[in-house]
Amino acid sequence: MRPSMKDMNTKSFLLRPGxxxxxxxVLLLFLPMSxxxxxxxxxxxxxxPGGRVRPSELFVVSPLNLFVAVGGNDTNDCLSVGSPCLTxxxxxxxxxxTLRSPTSVTLxxxxxxxxxxxxxxxxxxxxxxxxTTHPAMxxxxxxxxxxxxxxGTATGTLTAFTAETxxxxxxxxxxxxxxxxxxxxxxxxVTTGGTGSGQTLAIxxxxxxxxxxxxxxxxxxxxxxxxxxxxxxTLNAVVSPxxxxxxxxxxxRSIQPTNANQHVIRxxxxxxxxxxxxxxxxxxxxxxNSRFENSSIGGVVSIASNGLADxxxxxxxxxxxxxxxxxxxxxxxxxxxxxxxxxASATFISANTTRGAMTTARNQFVSGVGFINVLGATWDSxxxxxxxxxxxxxxxxxxxxxxxxxxxxxxxxxxxxxxxTLGGVRASGRVNGLLSSVTGTGNGVGGxxxxxxxxxxxxxxxxxxxxxxxxxxxxxxxxxxAACDFIVQGITRVRGTIExxxxxxxxxxxxxxxxxxx
Numbered sequence: 001m002r003p004s005m006k007d008m009n010t011k012s013f014l015l016r017p018g019x020x021x022x023x024x025x026v027l028l029l030f031l032p033m034s035x036x037x038x039x040x041x042x043x044x045x046x047x048x049p050g051g052r053v054r055p056s057e058l059f060v061v062s063p064l065n066l067f068v069a070v071g072g073n074d075t076n077d078c079l080s081v082g083s084p085c086l087t088x089x090x091x092x093x094x095x096x097x098t099l100r101s102p103t104s105v106t107l108x109x110x111x112x113x114x115x116x117x118x119x120x121x122x123x124x125x126x127x128x129x130x131x132t133t134h135p136a137m138x139x140x141x142x143x144x145x146x147x148x149x150x151x152g153t154a155t156g157t158l159t160a161f162t163a164e165t166x167x168x169x170x171x172x173x174x175x176x177x178x179x180x181x182x183x184x185x186x187x188x189x190v191t192t193g194g195t196g197s198g199q200t201l202a203i204x205x206x207x208x209x210x211x212x213x214x215x216x217x218x219x220x221x222x223x224x225x226x227x228x229x230x231x232x233x234t235l236n237a238v239v240s241p242x243x244x245x246x247x248x249x250x251x252x253r254s255i256q257p258t259n260a261n262q263h264v265i266r267x268x269x270x271x272x273x274x275x276x277x278x279x280x281x282x283x284x285x286x287x288x289n290s291r292f293e294n295s296s297i298g299g300v301v302s303i304a305s306n307g308l309a310d311x312x313x314x315x316x317x318x319x320x321x322x323x324x325x326x327x328x329x330x331x332x333x334x335x336x337x338x339x340x341x342x343x344a345s346a347t348f349i350s351a352n353t354t355r356g357a358m359t360t361a362r363n364q365f366v367s368g369v370g371f372i373n374v375l376g377a378t379w380d381s382x383x384x385x386x387x388x389x390x391x392x393x394x395x396x397x398x399x400x401x402x403x404x405x406x407x408x409x410x411x412x413x414x415x416x417x418x419x420x421t422l423g424g425v426r427a428s429g430r431v432n433g434l435l436s437s438v439t440g441t442g443n444g445v446g447g448x449x450x451x452x453x454x455x456x457x458x459x460x461x462x463x464x465x466x467x468x469x470x471x472x473x474x475x476x477x478x479x480x481x482a483a484c485d486f487i488v489q490g491i492t493r494v495r496g497t498i499e500x501x502x503x504x505x506x507x508x509x510x511x512x513x514x515x516x517x518x
Contacts, residue, residue, distance in 0.1 A: 059098040059123070060136075066091040066103075070110035084108070088115040088140065089239070095138075098123055104139040107268075109232040114239035115140070117248045122262050122283075140246065142233025142267040144200075144289075147187045152179040152208075154228045157194075161220040166383065166414045167439070169362070170217040172226070173210045181207055185366065186317040186338050187230050188289060189213055194223035200289045202315045202338045203228075204364035204385070214364045214385075215315050215336020231269035231291055235276075244278035244301065245270050248285055266290060275301045279311055279330065288314035298326035298350075313337060320368075323350040327377070333359040341368025347391070351377045360384050370395060370420060374410070381412040386420065386440070393417035393443065398429035412438050417464060419443065424464045427454040434518075437461035446487040448515065456515045460499070489513040 067084040074090030076083040085091040091105045092115055100123050122136040146154040160173040172189065184206040191199045196218045204212045211228075235245035248263055262284040269291045270276030276292045276299045279285050292299030299318050302311055311327070315336040318324035321343035325334055327350070339348040346368030351358050358372070358379040365371040365384070369391035372379065376398060386393045394417060398408045410433040417424040419442040426449040427433050435458040440447065446466040450456050458464075466484030486493040489508035498504050498517060505516030 058096055059100055060096050060103055061100045063101050064095065064103045066094060066105045067108070068105060068112065069108040070112075081108075087113055088235075089113070092117060092140075095120070097121065099136040099138060102135070102137050102139065104141065107140075107142045107233045109143050109145065111234045111236055113237040114235050114245035114247070116239045117246065117263060120263075137262055137264060139264045139266070140268075141265070142231050142235075142269070142290075144188065144190065144229040144267050145232035147184070147228045147230040149228060150180040150183045152177040155192075156226060158220055158222055158224045158226065160222065161224070163219060164217060164362075164383075166437070167416070169204055169364070169385065170213045170220075171210050172213060172220055172224075174226075175209050177209050179206055179208050184211060184228055186291070186319055186340050187228055188315075188317070190227045190229045191220065191224055192227050193225040194221070196220040196224055200229075200315060202317050202336055202364075204338050205366070212364075214338050215362045231267050231289075233267065234269045234271055236270070236272040238274055243297070244275035246276070247278045247280065248283070249278075249280040264288070269293065270295060270299065275299075277301070284310045284312075286312045286314060287316060288312070289316065291317045291319070292324060293319045294321060296322060298322055299324045300326070302327045302330040302332060318348070321346055323347045325349045327351040327358065331357045331359075333361075334363055335359075335361045336363065338364045338366065339368065339371075340366040344369065347371075347373050349373070351375065351379075365389065365393075370422075371417065372396075374408075376408060378408060379410040381410075381415050383413070384415040384417075386415075386417045388418070389420035390422075391420060392422045392424075392426050392449075393420035393440070394425045396425070396427045396431055396433065398431055409433065412436070414438075416440050417443070421445075423447070423449045424466070425449070425456075426451070427456055428452045429454060431455070433457065435459070435462045435464065438464050440464040443467070446484040446492070448485065449487045450513050450515050451489055451511070453512045455513070457518050458515070459518050486515055488515050 066078040067081050068088050068091050069084040072084035072086040074085045074087055076085060078085040078091050078094060088105055088107055095103055097119050098121050120138055156174045156177060158172055159175040162171040164170040182205055184203045187203050189201045189203050189211055191197045199218060201213045201215055201217060204214045238244060239247055246265060264286045265277060266288045271293045275297050276295050277287050279302045287300050299320060300313050311330050311332040313325055313334045318339040320341050322345045324339045334349055347370050348365050349372045352375045358374055358377050361382040363384050365386040367388050370389045371386045371393050373395045379396060396410050408431045413436045415438050417440040421444040423445040424440045424443040424447045428451045431454040433456045437459060443466050447464040448456060484492050488506040489511050491506055493506050498506060505514060507514045
């Protein structure tokens with residue numbers, strides 16, 4: 001018997017043996033929704049009696065903004081600053097897992113527990129129910145506030161601006177200030193009005209009237225107003241599973257454009273956690289304009305096993321006793337960031353991987369052991385600056401425990417590696433590198449140290465120098481102002497000596513180690 005619509009509405013028809021499961025399914029499909037079930041919920045779905053959300057349990061099709069504040073409650077709807085959640089996890093748990101439009105969680109001032117960003121997928125390329133104006137993304141952000149400066153003021157108007165060059169960072173000047181030297185280092189310079197407004201830049205150093213800005217800076221001038229700021233939102237508790245304040249994990253497959261930012265984390269301060277941000281995903285993750293203080297393992301840590309995530313650390317600051325960025329398998333870019341380190345493990349970037357690629361640009365390393373330690377990964381450096389280190393500025397080697405084919409490649413262009421006690425750049429093993437217009441003085445041991453079959457090429461614009469007297473490398477003591485510019489398998493050479501030779505190279509037959517001028 002085929003039931004009529006009247007039968008289904010009154011639910012009075014009889015079921016034959018063996019039909020019950022099929023007919024009940026048909027009933028569920030044809031039952032009309034009540035008027036309450038048809039109210040739009042703002043998530044891209046409809047509310048049904050009992051407060052459940054369907055189909056917004058599945059996707060977000062229009063911009064969605066949730067809020068978190070001290071004194072909030074996770075039972076609130078969290079859709080306004082007047083009705084916030086208490087925790088970022090509470091807000092994240094309210095978001096459907098499939099995003100087709102921008103979605104944000106904004107935390108107010110104060111200290112909060114961490115959160116786990118898990119299982120979200122982005123679908124900005126679907127034909128139906130998609131926000132075509134903005135790509136899907138998930139933004140977790142805190143709040144910036146004015147930094148309490150030791151002297152001077154936190155706000156003002158510029159009197160001059162010097163743009164970045166190939167060998168120097170941009171400098172912003174306020175002639176009316178009286179800042180304490182380097183009191184602003186590692187804070188953020190936020191342009192609030194006038195020419196070039198809307199930028200948030202990491203401060204590499206400061207004098208009484210100037211700030212030196214890491215990263216790329218859009219031109220400023222005497223109309224530019226600014227504020228010296230710091231994150232007012234702190235995450236200081238480890239979230240489970242994981243050992244970090246923010247864990248990005250179990251990322252679902254996305255059909256975003258390849259250059260889309262799928263997760264963005266910004267304006268947060270991380271303190272006290274084992275890690276600041278831990279990435280265990282195959283998606284795109286951007287961490288920007290955040291500050292990392294005294295985490296016991298690392299500020300941004302990538303431990304994904306699939307090596308498919310693209311990680312961008314952009315304009316962040318680090319005050320660490322351990323690596324600021326630690327990578328195990330993911331392609332990672334660190335740009336416009338500042339690291340002030342102390343302690344035996346204070347390395348800006350540590351990459352121990354067999355398939356990752358490191359790209360660094362316009363970063364400032366102020367103090368610590370060294371700028372970068374790369375094992376088994378490619379590395380490209382552009383306009384990086386190292387002020388001082390108690391180890392090697394840049395240490396690159398292969399990973400003998402893997403079966404990786406070919407040479408590990410590295411390049412450094414228009415960078416300055418200075419005052420590192422154990423050397424400027426060291427390459428060892430199956431490593432092939434190019435140093436182009438790399439400068440640096442005051443390095444101990446040697447300017448460039450090449451061992452165990454590594455090959456380094458340099459251009460005539462490279463003036464990376466070592467100490468006046470060789471103290472390591474097996475080549476004996478040297479003399480002159482740059483006697484240890486190069487150490488090639490224990491053979492010491494001054495750069496000028498290589499340039500004057502024919503061919504312009506030093507080659508060790510036993511190991512195949514070589515350095516030469518392009």
